[in-house]
Amino acid sequence: xxxxxNCVKFQANRYLKTTIVxxxxxxxxxxxIVAMLLLAEPEGSMYxxxxxxxxxxxxxxxxxxxxxxxNNLMLFSNTRKTITASMLLxxxxxxxxxxxxxxxxxxxxxxxCRIFNSLISSSIDNIYRDITTxxxxxxxxxxxxxxxxxGNVYGAFNYKFGKMxxxxxxxxxxxxMMLSSLLSNGQVYIAVSNAAKWxxxxxxxxxxxxCSLHFFIVAVVxxxxxxxxxxxxxxxx
Amino acid sequence: MSEIxxxxxxxxxxxxxxxALDNFNVKFEKDKIYGLLGRNGAGKTTxxxxxTSRIFTDxxxxxAFGENAVENGQVLPKICYMPEKDMFMHKMKVREIIKHAGxxxxxxDMQYAENLCEKFVLDKNKKYNALSRGYESILRIVIGxxxxxxxxxxxxPVLGLDAAVRDIFYTELxxxxxxxxRTFIISTHLIEESADIFEEAIIIKNGQLIEQTACETLxxxxxxxxxxxxxxxxxxxxxxVIHTESVASVKICAIYGKVSPEKLRELKxxxxxxxxxPVQKLFIYLTEN
Numbered sequence: 001x002x003x004x005x006n007c008v009k010f011q012a013n014r015y016l017k018t019t020i021v022x023x024x025x026x027x028x029x030x031x032x033i034v035a036m037l038l039l040a041e042p043e044g045s046m047y048x049x050x051x052x053x054x055x056x057x058x059x060x061x062x063x064x065x066x067x068x069x070x071n072n073l074m075l076f077s078n079t080r081k082t083i084t085a086s087m088l089l090x091x092x093x094x095x096x097x098x099x100x101x102x103x104x105x106x107x108x109x110x111x112x113c114r115i116f117n118s119l120i121s122s123s124i125d126n127i128y129r130d131i132t133t134x135x136x137x138x139x140x141x142x143x144x145x146x147x148x149x150x151g152n153v154y155g156a157f158n159y160k161f162g163k164m165x166x167x168x169x170x171x172x173x174x175x176x177m178m179l180s181s182l183l184s185n186g187q188v189y190i191a192v193s194n195a196a197k198w199x200x201x202x203x204x205x206x207x208x209x210x211c212s213l214h215f216f217i218v219a220v221v222x223x224x225x226x227x228x229x230x231x232x233x234x235x236x237x
Numbered sequence: 238m239s240e241i242x243x244x245x246x247x248x249x250x251x252x253x254x255x256x257a258l259d260n261f262n263v264k265f266e267k268d269k270i271y272g273l274l275g276r277n278g279a280g281k282t283t284x285x286x287x288x289t290s291r292i293f294t295d296x297x298x299x300x301a302f303g304e305n306a307v308e309n310g311q312v313l314p315k316i317c318y319m320p321e322k323d324m325f326m327h328k329m330k331v332r333e334i335i336k337h338a339g340x341x342x343x344x345x346d347m348q349y350a351e352n353l354c355e356k357f358v359l360d361k362n363k364k365y366n367a368l369s370r371g372y373e374s375i376l377r378i379v380i381g382x383x384x385x386x387x388x389x390x391x392x393x394p395v396l397g398l399d400a401a402v403r404d405i406f407y408t409e410l411x412x413x414x415x416x417x418x419r420t421f422i423i424s425t426h427l428i429e430e431s432a433d434i435f436e437e438a439i440i441i442k443n444g445q446l447i448e449q450t451a452c453e454t455l456x457x458x459x460x461x462x463x464x465x466x467x468x469x470x471x472x473x474x475x476x477x478v479i480h481t482e483s484v485a486s487v488k489i490c491a492i493y494g495k496v497s498p499e500k501l502r503e504l505k506x507x508x509x510x511x512x513x514x515p516v517q518k519l520f521i522y523l524t525e526n
């Protein structure tokens with residue numbers, strides 16, 4: 001258990017520093033964009049909340065850190081089981097942190113909307129009416145849990161297959177977007193984007209709690225995939 | 238024979254068509270310093286990577302501290318392996334890396350690590366990616382020595398170090414080994430200068446163990462025999478000749494193996510010159526194809 005805690009500390013340090021930098025950059029950009037919107041388009045300007053940007057951040061960070069983390073923790077004589085367990089614990093902590101920051105971002109959004117009536121919030125209240133704060137926190141937490149794990153699984157695939165995987169992933173993504181917009185007058189594109197919206201909880205029938213459950217189940221599956229990828233993974237330089 | 242702390246049985250590992258290890262068997266005893274020797278591609282790093290579960294073997298078994306070592310959470314923390322390859326987080330400061338390392342080894346001596354940093358003039362506030370090749374090696378040495386792990390393994394620890402710093406390393410290694418006996422395995426190419434610190438040399442060639450013996454025995458068992466070609470050929474008959482060369486009518490043979498003092502006296506009496514083979518040369522002869 002001590003080793004898992006040490007592994008978590010090792011990663012938490014990196015996650016925390018990165019999150020502070022990201023949040024600082026977000027806040028600077030946020031106020032700059034709000035100011036620009038108010039000057040340029042005073043009526044009905046919509047701006048993005050923290051969590052939308054945090055989702056991209058939550059995917060990229062573990063994806064980028066995976067290799068260094070895996071190599072370093074192997075270097076300090078840890079088993080793959082310990083490393084994966086610590087990664088999962090770190091994912092939980094990181095998701096919780098981003099959930100709290102996102103809720104604070106929501107409050108900031110609402111506050112700004114009250115001060116400047118012309119702004120329209122992109123809060124998740126627009127997706128789920130009458131959502132309570134605990135529900136919202138759970139929704140954020142499970143959403144981040146899923147996205148951070150997607151990032152981790154991306155990192156693990158990248159570690160295993162290297163540049164080939166990167167080319168396949170991003171190239172495939174680009175080709176899919178291009179083809180889907182060309183096929184059937186964009187109907188395929190609409191179908192793909194609807195599927196993506198459903199996956200990320202924007203069109204889920206049944207409310208926020210069902211959506212959180214969906215995120216959690218996907219996260220469990222991704223956690224299992226992460227372990228399967230790591231358990232026999234040789235160390236690469 | 239003292240306690241065996243690491244043992245490999247029939248290890249085989251291939252990369253494509255190349256066999257990096259071929260039915261490799263070796264035993265390491267407690268509280269000894271081993272030199273792991275072999276040419277590039279002989280299989281040294283593969284052996285070390287397998288014994289520390291960094292990579293997996295195709296077949297065979299690794300036992301450490303009496304247990305199966307593969308992915309064993311009880312065994313791996315007793316092994317500190319500092320590989321040649323660069324594995325540290327580049328943006329971390331030396332101080333942070335040492336602090337983190339300290340959390341992973343039960344007997345890590347932080348004070349000793351601080352002392353070593355001073356001795357090697359390693360700036361703890363520098364980021365890892367700002368270190369020169371030599372200082373990267375020094376950081377590995379600091380962590381390896383301060384870990385006080387019962388089995389400490391260095392792969393090419395003196396890479397990029399100048400002679401003076403290498404000397405500090407050898408002195409520290411001996412001193413620390415004397416005060417805190419444990420097993421060291423050191424893989425190196427600089428055999429001549431490190432031979433004196435090794436108690437046993439393990440020589441690998443093409444993925445197979447070709448020699449495991451005390452360094453003293455290794456030196457004692459190697460001789461040059463030189464003289465007229467016919468006389469050298471006659472003298473070398475029946476001996477293990479590992480190298481021959483000729484200069485004009487003089488022939489030089491390097492022989493390896495136990496030769497009785499009587500036999501050596503007999504060779505001298507026959508007008509032949511007998512001289513010791515330098516360790517570096519012996520290594521080259523033993524590992525040449």
